[in-house]
Amino acid sequence: MDERGGVREAVTLMPASDPAAMLGISAVERDTGLSKDVLRMWERRYRFPLPLRDKHGERIYPPEQIAKLRAIRRLMDRGYRPGKIIGLALEDLNALGSAPTERSPSDAEIEDVLELIRTHQLPELRQQLNQRIMKQGLQRFVLDTVVPLTSSVGDAWVRGEFAVFEEHLYTEQIQSVLRNAIASAQAHSRAPRVLLTSFPTEQHYLGLLMVESLLVCDGATCIPMGTEMPAQEIIRAASAHRADVVALSFSAAYPERQAASGLKSLRAALPRQVEIWAGGACVRRLRKGMDGIVLVRTLEQLGGLLIDWRATHGGA
Amino acid sequence: MDERGGVREAVTLMPASDPAAMLGISAVERDTGLSKDVLRMWERRYRFPLPLRDKHGERIYPPEQIAKLRAIRRLMDRGYRPGKIIGLALEDLNALGSAPTERSPSDAEIEDVLELIRTHQLPELRQQLNQRIMKQGLQRFVLDTVVPLTSSVGDAWVRGEFAVFEEHLYTEQIQSVLRNAIASAQAHSRAPRVLLTSFPTEQHYLGLLMVESLLVCDGATCIPMGTEMPAQEIIRAASAHRADVVALSFSAAYPERQAASGLKSLRAALPRQVEIWAGGACVRRLRKGMDGIVLVRTLEQLGGLLIDWRATHGGA
DNA sequence: GTCAAACCTTTGTCTTGGACATAACGCGCG
């Protein structure tokens, strides 16, 4: 009932857009992550988007508007506010977005992998990734390959160079490869015991997997709980599993404010000896530190944090 | 902004419920999967739920009502309609739900695993699962262990015997184990090429993983695309990867009608030589067969389907 | 000069009630 993503007929005969690509408000909500309420509110306030209407008077969004909405959403994730950018043309938005493209040194190697995705060479992709793990070791693989690769894929996707399915396929393969590597590396379980998860609405799994990989490399004991864990449950789980650290991941799309307040109340509820580590793109944007919470701004820090923890708790 | 799951104060001083456990309408939507519109509509039509109001006049739902909503949702997934059951007491709902508990013969072994989850013995759980794979082989493991185990865990969860985090932890471990098994089993890639995915809003990943496991056991080439793939993308992906079969998974919660219409339009858009296999709890409820679509009512059928396919397409 | 409190602006969520599409049900007819 909440899905009307199928074909809809426009009431007008404007040849502007392919009627097959028009989406209802529910489908746009899914596609862009902007709630129905927000879509209607923007229409009222900013006069964008201005969808057509089907024969029943319901909104149908042409693909151009959906593309622009996606671009806006992407910029908002980076901290822009809608009022400032909603008036810009799609190309200007894209320019804003791709401006700070920080290409890493090992450009060529990344490009090779992108090419495999582009040409749908699944076995070769898998092999290539496994080969890199072998060559670099899991730790360097995550830091030097997975991180830049994932952001390149994300960029290519918003620029329309990658289809949705290509991005999914990539994610799928990386997850598979990382899980396997984790399983192999996971042998001796030493302290600390780290509980890995994210808050509700935060579905990004890959970040958690990268963290788990790095922690396992350094011999920590991981308790992976998957995504979208309510605070109450995190507290119960930390106690049940005698966690020393609760590690939370926040993607760029996660609202900063929500992250801060969630962390604060979690801090208040957890015993003081349990550390909280917060990481991910959202955390990178937070200006101030938070009391009793370790902000992990880059994955490279993780190793050091482990060492610190062991130094502090070694005697205990 | 869309998250108000935190503590809220009730306007009344009724001692009926713990104010800390009250949730706003957004949180309830996430928790139950019932949209805000539906929650408000039920309140109008059926006089349930009847949430309290906070000082701003906004709905706050006490835990009892949330529990009942969850039970209703669960029954609806099994085909009940809201009007018939919304008047029942929570205990009656639970009785309805747990009535057809088909306990499998190997009860005791399942119970052992449940106990490990209950007592939070992560390494033992992992070991136990891996041991079973070794003993039974991947195929029997999926059919005889994962399937009944998963449904037992689900039942225990709705009965409140398992916490959310315990269920997540279980899911996490099973996925990890299955992925590893898939990676090991995946060697020679033979026909058919099977594209694995689900429609948008269908997030259940475990079903896909089980299917992939079984297919890999029989030497098929799997192209796992993850969940929530729009029909348009499935079509593009099938073409890009020259898929012979598109396999889709539908959990119990997926609306039947949506499944049927989605499958129909997908069938119309895909080339005739590409088969469509649809499986999952939702499909099991569908009465009639659909033209040009293979309904996989139980996972056991998969092996036979592969054999059939190869028999038909062997010469080509 | 720096920090913080107070204020203004922007933005998103919630509310109500109604309209309406359409799925599911149940009945009567071949």
Next chain:
DNA sequence: CGCGCGTTATGTCCAAGACAAAGGTTTGAC
């Protein structure tokens, strides 16, 4: 029985408004 059809049950969408909370900005104190 199985099929078609009318009826009921159910969910989504719409509109406009209220208001809280986040972000930014200005002022004031130290």
